[in-house]
Amino acid sequence: MGRAAACAALCLSIIIIPSVATAADQLTVYSGRAERLIKPVLDQFTAKTGIRIALLSSGTTELVNRMKAEGTRSPADVFITNDAGSLEIARTAGLFRPLSMREVERAIPPQFRATDNSWIGLSGRFWIIAYNTTMVKPDRIKSLLDLADSAWKGQLAIPNAGSEYLHAGVSVIRASIGDDRTKKFLEGLRDNAGTHVYQNSSQIVDAVAKGQVALGIVNHYYVYRHLATQPAAPVAVLMPDQQEGGMGAIMNVAGIGILKHTPRMEQAKLLVEFLVAQTGQKLFADLDKEYPLHPEVQADPALIERKNFRAAMVPLAKLAELRAPTLRLIEQVGMR
Amino acid sequence: MIAARSSSFSSLQLAALASAALILFPLIYIIALAFSADLDVWSRLWTTRVPELLWNTVFLAGAVAILALGLGVSTAWIVTRFEFPGRRFWELALVLPLAMPTYVLASVFNYLLGLGGPVEHIWQLVAGPQARIFSPQSFMGVTLVMALATFPFIYLLTRSALLNFNVSFEEVARTCGASSLRRIFFVTLPLLRPSIVAGVALVILYVVSDFGAVSLLRYQTLTYAVFQQMTGQLDNQAASILSLLLVVLALLFLLTERWFRRKSRYYQTAGRYRAPQRFHCSWLQTVGLTACLSVIMGAAFGVPMCLLIMWSFSPEALATLDARFFGFVWNSALLATLAATASVLIGLPLAYLASRKPTWFNIGCLQAAYAGYVLPGPVAALAVLVLCLNLIPVVYGTVIVLVLAYVLHFLPAGLQSLEPAIQQITPNLEEVARTLGLSARETVRQVTLPLIRNGIIVAWVLVFLQTMKELPATLLLRPVGFDTLAIRVWLEASEEYYQLAAPSALLIVLVGLPALVLLLSRDWRAA
Numbered sequence: 001m002g003r004a005a006a007c008a009a010l011c012l013s014i015i016i017i018p019s020v021a022t023a024a025d026q027l028t029v030y031s032g033r034a035e036r037l038i039k040p041v042l043d044q045f046t047a048k049t050g051i052r053i054a055l056l057s058s059g060t061t062e063l064v065n066r067m068k069a070e071g072t073r074s075p076a077d078v079f080i081t082n083d084a085g086s087l088e089i090a091r092t093a094g095l096f097r098p099l100s101m102r103e104v105e106r107a108i109p110p111q112f113r114a115t116d117n118s119w120i121g122l123s124g125r126f127w128i129i130a131y132n133t134t135m136v137k138p139d140r141i142k143s144l145l146d147l148a149d150s151a152w153k154g155q156l157a158i159p160n161a162g163s164e165y166l167h168a169g170v171s172v173i174r175a176s177i178g179d180d181r182t183k184k185f186l187e188g189l190r191d192n193a194g195t196h197v198y199q200n201s202s203q204i205v206d207a208v209a210k211g212q213v214a215l216g217i218v219n220h221y222y223v224y225r226h227l228a229t230q231p232a233a234p235v236a237v238l239m240p241d242q243q244e245g246g247m248g249a250i251m252n253v254a255g256i257g258i259l260k261h262t263p264r265m266e267q268a269k270l271l272v273e274f275l276v277a278q279t280g281q282k283l284f285a286d287l288d289k290e291y292p293l294h295p296e297v298q299a300d301p302a303l304i305e306r307k308n309f310r311a312a313m314v315p316l317a318k319l320a321e322l323r324a325p326t327l328r329l330i331e332q333v334g335m336r
Numbered sequence: 337m338i339a340a341r342s343s344s345f346s347s348l349q350l351a352a353l354a355s356a357a358l359i360l361f362p363l364i365y366i367i368a369l370a371f372s373a374d375l376d377v378w379s380r381l382w383t384t385r386v387p388e389l390l391w392n393t394v395f396l397a398g399a400v401a402i403l404a405l406g407l408g409v410s411t412a413w414i415v416t417r418f419e420f421p422g423r424r425f426w427e428l429a430l431v432l433p434l435a436m437p438t439y440v441l442a443s444v445f446n447y448l449l450g451l452g453g454p455v456e457h458i459w460q461l462v463a464g465p466q467a468r469i470f471s472p473q474s475f476m477g478v479t480l481v482m483a484l485a486t487f488p489f490i491y492l493l494t495r496s497a498l499l500n501f502n503v504s505f506e507e508v509a510r511t512c513g514a515s516s517l518r519r520i521f522f523v524t525l526p527l528l529r530p531s532i533v534a535g536v537a538l539v540i541l542y543v544v545s546d547f548g549a550v551s552l553l554r555y556q557t558l559t560y561a562v563f564q565q566m567t568g569q570l571d572n573q574a575a576s577i578l579s580l581l582l583v584v585l586a587l588l589f590l591l592t593e594r595w596f597r598r599k600s601r602y603y604q605t606a607g608r609y610r611a612p613q614r615f616h617c618s619w620l621q622t623v624g625l626t627a628c629l630s631v632i633m634g635a636a637f638g639v640p641m642c643l644l645i646m647w648s649f650s651p652e653a654l655a656t657l658d659a660r661f662f663g664f665v666w667n668s669a670l671l672a673t674l675a676a677t678a679s680v681l682i683g684l685p686l687a688y689l690a691s692r693k694p695t696w697f698n699i700g701c702l703q704a705a706y707a708g709y710v711l712p713g714p715v716a717a718l719a720v721l722v723l724c725l726n727l728i729p730v731v732y733g734t735v736i737v738l739v740l741a742y743v744l745h746f747l748p749a750g751l752q753s754l755e756p757a758i759q760q761i762t763p764n765l766e767e768v769a770r771t772l773g774l775s776a777r778e779t780v781r782q783v784t785l786p787l788i789r790n791g792i793i794v795a796w797v798l799v800f801l802q803t804m805k806e807l808p809a810t811l812l813l814r815p816v817g818f819d820t821l822a823i824r825v826w827l828e829a830s831e832e833y834y835q836l837a838a839p840s841a842l843l844i845v846l847v848g849l850p851a852l853v854l855l856l857s858r859d860w861r862a863a
Contacts, residue, residue, distance in 0.1 A: 028816050035827050054817040057827060062567040062812065069721055075733055075816050162564040195473070199551055200830055210452060331574075334384035336556055 032060030148188020362719030408490025439548025757791020
């Protein structure tokens, strides 16, 4: 009996040990960004400060749901993700703590932060049209709305109905052209895409590069990442809606928020400081091919110069309130 | 009926009740969530998504079941009834696909059959440069991948039934003048039916609850839609409605299966048992059989393995093999061992009671346990999360939560082999032991357990293997920093880094192999 008890105790300790290691010099980060894109940056932070990071990478909305369910028991100290709408939703759910940091206010322009600084944008990404250069002449398309044209039937790849960047993009379009036209647009997308509905953007770029479809809607950096590994791939970027009176390119940001209940506020602030400073911003720009938000940090030279195109005039913080009706519309249209 | 006064309501029954309750809770939670949704949400889902999803799911399950049935029964027949060089090798090899997760197989087929892939190149050499093959991201593609991944369930159960099969039934038929085809269809197959039906049930439930293959091959089933609802949307109500649909579908199917099996119960009555004579093959027949088996195994295991090994030894992949990587290996093995052991401990009383004292209460508990399989991984995970946070918050963020979700999800797989094992022993043996003066407890220990040891081992191994591969619940519930191999494969493969995913995928397969060998070792076979 004694042996059995010892055995059970051993087993239990094996089970419990990995989860209680939350020392003071460690931060727990929930990340909705792909691990490959965020871990090298966090590793640099650890190297600089000695603060270790326990990282949980998963889907953005999934993590928001998880933090809501966990409440004050959440082991998370910091939430990093790739959609301003989700950050704003987490803020309105009362998950974040407002920040007042001079470093942040100096580095990140106010339109890329929450009104009370409870979340802070880190890098910018744009909806673009990826097209196969052997199949499409780029002057045939001016606007995202053109993609609903039945001429593109079976030629278009789109993200699935659960993707946050679809929600954000459709929200901006709704705010720009109204619900009725957006609905027609979505119906067109649905019909043109058929079964070409993908779980993630790299698959869309891949499908376009292979010629399975002629066009796809993705965030810009997926194309540049694809080209970085396969420079000869026949795929290029088209920045839509730049014509006179057009709505402008759809922008979203990746960003960060500190959870309200964290006992490790100081360490979390150090992380934010690191990420908004020039070195952190440069890491994001180089690794991920995104547009840094710090005005003095340059984007990757392969990208379209930021000065040369115009973004849609919908404030990022509005993405959250726009999202619920957007979801309803997407569901109504019956997108997959 | 619940007669606390009588001694029949034993501690065993209490254990069964507790297990059933543990498993029923998530189901009740889902039902409650679904019915708390507005009528509006229901009607919207019903008019937009439901018809397509329901049709896709049923159609896929049916097609995979038929294909897997053909593959499983014929291969089991070949290795048990024919004698040819290499038979022992194939006998072992045919279970290997069980170690291959569907999402790995799916990504390999995406590469092989995809546009510009190797198979298309070969085909174009034969049929001209414009020739196209069917896309893996289609109904045919998904069916093929799922059938290749699941046919060993049917093979295993059919084979062990054939090995345990008392050949005197067939001999009686022969002395009565029945032709060999007649013997197969009217004597052998009906006697195998319980095992075959159990195998098909495993396959169908597996297909219905699979998330990996359908998501990579972009085929919309209910489970995939539930995962999309849960991870892409902010309310879980729609997800719970779709889950409820899935549960109803699976329950309908399980009841049908049970009805089939109820009508057939065979006991071995005589103590004497004789193995069948194997048919000795000529060299031509040997070549034919070997070619057949090679094609099946090449597609299900050989070619994917070669690709995984090739990718694993690429420089990018080798760079990821560090201490962190071995942590993932340990995490996976620990989780799978815990889940398999817990499932057997929980499953035994349920299966035993339902078989020996088939009261409505005992059968009810057993049926409740089957509910876990029909709850898709992500939904089971959500329910476990809510349960733990509200009732036992201490365990939240630990491995225990994950193990609970696995038991919930995979217990039925274990029960599918525990149940027939118990049913095949005639109760007479236990009754005799009792009349000879053994207590109930001693009877279980000295008579029942040794006789069903095979069933227990198979159950343990099945749960172990499935836990190694499990994805959606692990994604949703893993403690921070506690990644498993399956998670690594998913994180890398969903960003299209196939080379980086390969070492983890390869290891999932390799860690699964000893368990499979155990499953087939001589030791426990046909006692």
